[in-house]
Amino acid sequence: MRDGGSITLTTPGATPSAEAATRTALRTCPLCEATCGLEVTVRDGAVVSVRGDRDDVFSRGYICPKAVGVAALQRDPDRVRTPLVRRDGRLEPATWEEAYAEVERLLGSVLDTHGREALAVYAGNPNAHGIAGAFYLSHMLRAAGTRNIFSASTLDQMPKHVSSGLMFGAPLSIPVPDLDRTDHLLILGANPLESNGSLMTAPDMRGRLRRLRERGGRLVVVDPRRSRTAEEADEHVAIRPGTDAHLLAAMAWTLFDEGLVAPGRLAPHLSGVDAVRDALAPFTPEAVAPVCRVEAATVRRLARELAAAPRAAVYGRIGTCTQEFGTLASWLVDVLNALTGNLDREGGAMFPTAAVGARNTLGRPGRGRGFATGRWHSRVRELPEVLGELPAACLAEEIDTPGEGRVRALITCAGNPVLSSPNADRLEQALAGLEAMVSVDLYVNETTRHADVILPAPPPLSRAHYDVLLLQLAVRNIAHYSPPVLPLEPGAPDEWEILLRLGGILAGQGAAAPVEALDDAIAAQEVERSVALRGSRVEGRDPSELLALLAPRRGPERLLDLHLRVGPYGDAFGADPQGLTFERLAAHPHGLDLGPLRPRLPDVLRTVSGTVELAPPPLVADLERLRGSLSRLSGGLLLVGRRHLRSNNSWMHNVDVLVRGPERCTLQVHPDDAGERGLVDGGRARVSSRVGSVEIVVEVTEAIMPGVVSIPHGWGHQGTAMRVASAHPGVNTNLLADEQAVDPLSGDAVLNGVPVTVEAVT
Numbered sequence: 001m002r003d004g005g006s007i008t009l010t011t012p013g014a015t016p017s018a019e020a021a022t023r024t025a026l027r028t029c030p031l032c033e034a035t036c037g038l039e040v041t042v043r044d045g046a047v048v049s050v051r052g053d054r055d056d057v058f059s060r061g062y063i064c065p066k067a068v069g070v071a072a073l074q075r076d077p078d079r080v081r082t083p084l085v086r087r088d089g090r091l092e093p094a095t096w097e098e099a100y101a102e103v104e105r106l107l108g109s110v111l112d113t114h115g116r117e118a119l120a121v122y123a124g125n126p127n128a129h130g131i132a133g134a135f136y137l138s139h140m141l142r143a144a145g146t147r148n149i150f151s152a153s154t155l156d157q158m159p160k161h162v163s164s165g166l167m168f169g170a171p172l173s174i175p176v177p178d179l180d181r182t183d184h185l186l187i188l189g190a191n192p193l194e195s196n197g198s199l200m201t202a203p204d205m206r207g208r209l210r211r212l213r214e215r216g217g218r219l220v221v222v223d224p225r226r227s228r229t230a231e232e233a234d235e236h237v238a239i240r241p242g243t244d245a246h247l248l249a250a251m252a253w254t255l256f257d258e259g260l261v262a263p264g265r266l267a268p269h270l271s272g273v274d275a276v277r278d279a280l281a282p283f284t285p286e287a288v289a290p291v292c293r294v295e296a297a298t299v300r301r302l303a304r305e306l307a308a309a310p311r312a313a314v315y316g317r318i319g320t321c322t323q324e325f326g327t328l329a330s331w332l333v334d335v336l337n338a339l340t341g342n343l344d345r346e347g348g349a350m351f352p353t354a355a356v357g358a359r360n361t362l363g364r365p366g367r368g369r370g371f372a373t374g375r376w377h378s379r380v381r382e383l384p385e386v387l388g389e390l391p392a393a394c395l396a397e398e399i400d401t402p403g404e405g406r407v408r409a410l411i412t413c414a415g416n417p418v419l420s421s422p423n424a425d426r427l428e429q430a431l432a433g434l435e436a437m438v439s440v441d442l443y444v445n446e447t448t449r450h451a452d453v454i455l456p457a458p459p460p461l462s463r464a465h466y467d468v469l470l471l472q473l474a475v476r477n478i479a480h481y482s483p484p485v486l487p488l489e490p491g492a493p494d495e496w497e498i499l500l501r502l503g504g505i506l507a508g509q510g511a512a513a514p515v516e517a518l519d520d521a522i523a524a525q526e527v528e529r530s531v532a533l534r535g536s537r538v539e540g541r542d543p544s545e546l547l548a549l550l551a552p553r554r555g556p557e558r559l560l561d562l563h564l565r566v567g568p569y570g571d572a573f574g575a576d577p578q579g580l581t582f583e584r585l586a587a588h589p590h591g592l593d594l595g596p597l598r599p600r601l602p603d604v605l606r607t608v609s610g611t612v613e614l615a616p617p618p619l620v621a622d623l624e625r626l627r628g629s630l631s632r633l634s635g636g637l638l639l640v641g642r643r644h645l646r647s648n649n650s651w652m653h654n655v656d657v658l659v660r661g662p663e664r665c666t667l668q669v670h671p672d673d674a675g676e677r678g679l680v681d682g683g684r685a686r687v688s689s690r691v692g693s694v695e696i697v698v699e700v701t702e703a704i705m706p707g708v709v710s711i712p713h714g715w716g717h718q719g720t721a722m723r724v725a726s727a728h729p730g731v732n733t734n735l736l737a738d739e740q741a742v743d744p745l746s747g748d749a750v751l752n753g754v755p756v757t758v759e760a761v762t
């Protein structure tokens with residue numbers, strides 16, 4: 001599908017003579033983090049083909065097979081098109097006004113009786129891929145007024161937010177590999193050739209990694225599985241799941257031991273180098289080798305190669321986050337980048353300069369209030385708040401544990417926690433016991449089928465797009481706005497309007513509060529925040545003047561205009577007449593290239609000290625837990641996940657062309673482990689953990705290391721209206737993941753390295 005490959009769809013009813021009605025439109029693909037530019041051909045209101053936009057400034061025509069899903073979602077007859085309201089136990093179609101009234105009645109009754117904390121919200125992954133999630137979700141959450149906020153972040157990247165927040169002062173100041181210029185890339189726990197990259201926004205991973213090797217660079221992958229990326233790398237290092245922090249600590253130890261610490265120009269901006277050296281003393285290569293199952297000589301060599309490379313980057317992703325020592329591993333990735341002088345250097349690990357919304361581009365540069373967690377704690381397990389959220393692994397117990405403050409009502413937006421969070425069975429039972437549940441989604445999925453009201457979000461092509469979040473993590477600075485390709489269904493609101501209406505209801509303004517007024521209030525609030533921010537480019541300006549300059553635009557485009565204009569490339573409302581505005585951006589339908597990443601230290605920092613904090617006390621303290629694990633050499637099987645190019649978490653399985661072919665939801669087992677247990681390829685196995693057990697098809701493969709088994713997540717479809725997905729159900733691996741196992745600093749669930757037993761089913 002690379003380089004302008006196209007996907008043609010047969011559209012019933014489209015006549016070849018309708019030339020005049022044929023048009024093409026450009027749209028960023030919202031399905032994964034790669035942000036590819038799509039060229040969509042529409043005939044008579046229906047999508048007939050999706051191809052890569054060759055002129056897209058970032059993706060240059062690249063797309064993956066999933067791009068077809070964007071068109072398929074639009075047409076899918078199983079997608080929810082009108083609100084559904086539960087009546088006599090069944091979800092029945094309703095008008096929008098009926099649905100909002102029902103939301104007000106249901107939530108109002110719970111909140112009036114039990115107070116705000118009786119409400120929980122779960123926000124799923126697609127919120128990170130859209131303009132509604134970026135600009136309106138936080139307002140809805142604030143209106144909810146509850147501390148019971150949960151999201152997919154604690155099933156994903158929360159450890160990286162914590163380590164970045166502590167080191168650099170802002171949780172989204174995440175250094176990304178300068179992929180197009182690096183000479184050495186060390187990847188841990190990521191498989192960008194299947195995932196297309198994560199916390200590293202870059203279309204065409206295969207092309208970029210190939211070019212890295214063509215220019216003489218080296219690619220090393222640390223993974224318990226020989227993944228597709230590992231297969232294409234110069235070296236694959238197999239590692240025992242959950243031990244990346246051990247490996248990285250011993251690599252840093254080696255740098256100190258061998259005099260290879262060379263921060264170079266970073267030196268004046270770093271604090272805590274000695275403290276790191278002292279804290280890492282127990283983690284010698286010999287001490288970690290038996291835990292990681294990586295030889296001490298290999299650990300030393302990996303460190304030396306990293307230090308010797310002219311320009312190198314260390315990059316860790318889901319395998320290093322969703323595990324027992326997720327925050328430590330995320331921290332040590334950047335400790336290595338700093339100690340080798342690769343942090344903030346071209347070809348190293350760099351901070352993007354995003355056009356919109358990046359806190360590290362706003363306000364006074366170089367110093368800030370820093371970052372802290374634990375402003376409140378979860379009721380049952382007393383786990384700390386992080387970024388205003390509680391761990392998703394706590395959601396079920398907050399619902400099913402009686403007592404003061406118990407959650408009795410839930411709003412889900414773009415999520416499917418029944419398939420994505422640990423101890424799925426407990427969560428599903430908890431959902432069934434809620435007094436009220438409201439979901440905003442495209443589908444009746446395994447989670448939303450428990451809702452009392454489902455408010456259908458429009459499909460991607462019917463809405464405008466700007467990647468507020470993902471472009472803060474891009475390997476090149478770009479900006480790209482796409483208007484909607486197709487109109488909304490008649491009478492249907494856009495998702496930002498749905499979030500506004502929900503916010504209005506939660507704020508007590510009622511189900512009938514007009515969207516325009518709610519939206520005006522938000523625009524006014526955001527303008528006021530911008531002019532009040534010290535060091536902002538519009539500090540002290542008159543809010544009404546700015547609002548007048550934003551008129552007559554409304555909705556997300558007005559907010560995008562505001563954030564572009566106060567951002568680092570913006571016109572600052574006239575102060576820089578050449579600067580960026582929404583109008584100027586929209587005049588570049590293939591996107592706007594703002595150049596390669598640039599060194600940003602020290603301005604990028606928002607730490608109290610104004611330095612990169614290499615040894616934040618909570619992280620150093622957590623090393624004690626890591627040290628304790630050095631003596632733990634269990635021989636049992638550990639379960640990890642994996643991703644497939646044609647799948648997307650739990651929700652693209654209703655697209656026929658993407659799920660065709662051999663069964664993908666299999667248990668991968670090494671031949672030695674299979675032999676010991678009498679497992680045969682294509683046979684069945686029972687996999688059991690502390691919390692549950694599943695029966696699944698076995699795939700015997702040398703690609704996985706002995707002692708490790710793998711099942712992909714997002715499967716286990718049942719009880720929904722998705723006909724294609726129901727025909728390819730697979731099993732839910734999160735029936736095995738243990739909700740009690742979390743990384744304590746971030747609350748991230750341990751989804752990789754789950755202890756399991758496996759037996760043959762005859």
Ligand SMILES: Nc1nc2c(c(=O)[nH]1)N[C@H]1C(S)=C(S)[C@@H](COP(=O)(O)OP(=O)(O)OC[C@H]3O[C@@H](n4cnc5c(=O)[nH]c(N)nc54)[C@H](O)[C@@H]3O)O[C@H]1N2
Nearest residue numbers: 124125126152156414415416420440457641649650651713
């Ligand atoms: N065992 C295991 N579990 C995992 C993982 C793992 O690796 N292993 N990975 C974790 C990770 S990284 C993530 S991000 C989570 C994902 O977990 P979730 O975010 O809970 O779920 P998704 O499967 O992404 O489902 C997204 C839902 O949003 C809906 N949707 C899509 N687009 C939109 C939209 O624009 N608006 C609205 N309102 N709805 C939309 C889809 O129909 C779908 O129902 O899973 C996590 N769970």
Ligand SMILES: Nc1nc2c(c(=O)[nH]1)N[C@H]1C(S)=C(S)[C@@H](COP(=O)(O)OP(=O)(O)OC[C@H]3O[C@@H](n4cnc5c(=O)[nH]c(N)nc54)[C@H](O)[C@@H]3O)O[C@H]1N2
Nearest residue numbers: 189191195198241242317318319643644645647648649752
């Ligand atoms: N095709 C496709 N693309 C996707 C998604 C999808 O579901 N499908 N999901 C999107 C989302 S939400 C995300 S967050 C990203 C994730 O993007 P990636 O982080 O690239 O995710 P994976 O492909 O799951 O790769 C994780 C790798 O970690 C390995 N691993 C497991 N445990 C450990 C461990 O303890 N240590 C080490 N070193 N490795 C380990 C696994 O074997 C696997 O190869 O992908 C995004 N892109």
Ligand code: SF4
Nearest residue numbers: 029031032035036064
């Ligand atoms: S790589 Fe990601 S963004 Fe690009 S076409 Fe595929 S799913 Fe869409």
Ligand SMILES: [Mo]
Nearest residue numbers: 125152155156
């Ligand atoms: Mo994710």
